Amino acid sequence: MEIGTFASLFTGHASARALWRAGLLHGEEKMIDRLQRIFCGAAPGCLTAFEIRQFPDLNQTGR
Numbered sequence: 001m002e003i004g005t006f007a008s009l010f011t012g013h014a015s016a017r018a019l020w021r022a023g024l025l026h027g028e029e030k031m032i033d034r035l036q037r038i039f040c041g042a043a044p045g046c047l048t049a050f051e052i053r054q055f056p057d058l059n060q061t062g063r
Contacts, residue, residue, distance in 0.1 A: 001025060009039050 005024045008014040016035035019025040025032065 009035065012039070015040070039046055 002024070006021055009016060009019060009025075015030050016020075016025060017037060020027075020032045025035070
């Protein structure tokens with residue numbers, strides 16, 4: 001696996017299944033399913049200034 005492929009998988013910008021379909025990830029379907037479960041999670045994102053002002057509950061820091 002190349003570093004760019006791993007970075008996409010690790011950061012959540014691409015799923016294991018999507019990388020596999022694109023030909024960037026090679027292996028048995030069983031391994032791809034395992035990677036999919038390990039690296040699954042919410043898509044990365046960043047709140048905008050509008051969202052922070054309009055929805056202050058989204059920006060809780062636990063303090």
